[in-house]
Amino acid sequence: MEKDLNQEAMLNDIVSRLPAFGKERGNLIPILQMIHERHAFLHPDAIKMVGEYLEMAECEVYGVATFYNQFRFHPPGKHPIKVCLGTACHVRGSDIILENFERKLEIHEGETTPDLEFSIERVACVGCCALAPVAVVDETLHGHMAPSKVEGLILGFEIEKEKEEREKRRHESGQS
């Protein structure tokens, strides 16, 4: 139920922002980027909406959206993890970092954990090659990564979450 509400809010948000863009084809990618920036993924209904707005076939919008790496079609986890696999990171062992995240979270790159906490993505160079290997968790960039740092990072989030839940429980029991 809550999900449907969220979805409706999202679509309303998109509808209200479309008129800021002209109806030229050249605005397709900027529109998709706007949606992506606000909602982190492209919902099928959002794609349909963009197609109608620009008077393009839905499949054509899909064609463009799937061509580019930026766009994803499923909601990411609460903490998106991006592992850089650029050349500089590669020669300093970034695939081992990716593997460690995958093993630790028991998902593959491009997937989200069942509890929607984490998702893993691979990216090709975030331009911080001097700090290789690099991983971006949430918006924070972590340089000079090592397999043991992976564990620490995730443990940090888990502790944080546990603390929050304990607070919540205490709060609830206090109220009742």
Add this chain to the structure above:
Amino acid sequence: MPRINSPAELEEFRKDIISKRDPNKPCIAICTGTGCLALGAANVVTALKEEIKKQGLETKVDVETKVDVRETGCPGFCERGPLLVIYPEEICYLQVEPGDAEEIISETIVAKKVIDRLLYAAPGTDNDEKIVRESEIPFYKHQMRNLIGNNIKIDPKNIDDYLAVGGYSALVKALCQETPEQVVEMVKNSGLRGRGGAGFSAGMKWEFARKSPEKTKYVIVNADEGDPGAFMDRALLEGNPHSVLEGLTIGAFAIGSHEGYIYVRQEYPLAVENVGIAIEQAEAQGFLGKNILGSGFDFTIEVHQGAGAFVCGEETALLMSLEGKPGEPRPRPPYPAVKGLWGKPTNINNVETWANVPLIINNGADFLSSIGTESSKGTKIFSLVGKVNNTGLVEVPMGITLRDIIYEVGGGVPGGKKFKAVQTGGPSGGCIPEEHLDIGVDFDQLAKVGAIMGSGGMIVMDEDTCMVDVAKYFLKFLAGESCGKCSPCREGIRQMHKILNNVSEGKGREGDIELLEELCEATRNASLCALGGTAPNPVLNTIRYFRDEYEAHIKEKRCPAYVCKELIAYYIDPDKCTACMICSRKCPAEAIVGAKKQIHVIDQEKCTNCGTCFEVCPSRFSAVTRLSGEPVPPPIPEEERTIVRKSEKK
């Protein structure tokens, strides 16, 4: 911000800015480029500002002690960030932390004393050899920083800083003293070649677009810096956006265009932000828009964000993307100069090419043509990364040797490892081995040894880098980025990657090398655009110089660099293991069996070959060894694992 309507007004305004700036007043310039931000530069800035407030230095009227903090773009030395330079003394502090702020203000700014521990010290030297001034650090000393040198002097969000260093004077000169033809001629005579990869003469490109009779023409900045391992365009756009805008505007004037685009990767949010602010400020002051500086010339610029596709760095694919289509290249001719964006003549140059234009107009064509080699003029920015001591951005004159870049500027290979190769030109480039390190770096010399200049990525590799793995890495990247429009590229790359994968997994067969060479030939000759046309480079090039490594993988099932996971194993030498438990605690796969006083054994079934145990085993034991091409000895029986210490034996 006043609008400036004539060259005279600009000079007046500039004088005013400069007169308000006392060159003797202390100023802390701190890098807040993407690299230093990642290392925590923002916290250092906050700490410095708070400290200035605390020590009452911000309200003092007398200019001697009032302190400015300038947040600048990247000056290049990312390895030692966050870094800052204190003017007027030009004291350079490296790896600064928020906790250092108090001392910096009270010691260096107020008491004029240098803090020793924050200075540069060459790796492996003692404290006596510290270097105070930025320009004397070896990393900088061997560079020629015509383009990137201004980064530390400019707050990219403040146009006044750019004007204070002479900004927009080239635009005035072009608009008011030269004809468009003269500008084209100047750029042609300077010998400037495109910095995006192919190295085509910028002046000639401009001339083609200039000569087209069409009324509507476009100019575009290609900032889709897609080569993994390259970030000089990001640093220029982030750190000195006005220099790119100025170059672009001059180009538009020369070609006869009134609309420009900056196509920048969305992966560079700070560059997008800074260039957006720069455009706003330039418009407000009359350097962009209608009747620029009263010359009657109109020009506007729009920013378009790329959506993450490597192929969009190719100019025809970039145009498709700007038009809102999938970025698939189309055959040339017609070249964009004839038929480009929306079918109109279009001139596309790389960020660094545009940034060179104001230098040429200000100082004359000879300024650029006097630097460099016969065929390649001026300087080039490289991003020097990988297995090298001083990683970061380096700007050097064309013709400098690779050896000088890697050893003089870069400080050599860390950890006493042996240099193996340097990779230039991104995925379309090649690996250059030791024997060619003394070639002068320019477009043609690099091509001669089978590499390319590309956009300027330079990745140093040492003995721990496997060349088959490098070729596999690039082909995997290219297979993912091939747009799929033409089959030689789509299928050729995929098949090559498959073979390389087999070789790296020990499934290589006799004849694989020859088959790879054949595929390379076909892909190179038959692909539609440069992505496919140059995709075989990393394969051909590694076969050319490192054929023995391929043969070791295929014939002996051995990876000489201990990289290819299927061909290596880690093993703990029972005679050396002291059961210190460091490796078993650090192992991320829980693959090490062992306890106190029990010799550790790696469970080969569980081991993922990540190499953590090899890294952490203390060097005085060196018990963990790597094996390749030989069987792993069976684990010693459990009853023999107990370690009896000498003291206990007695």
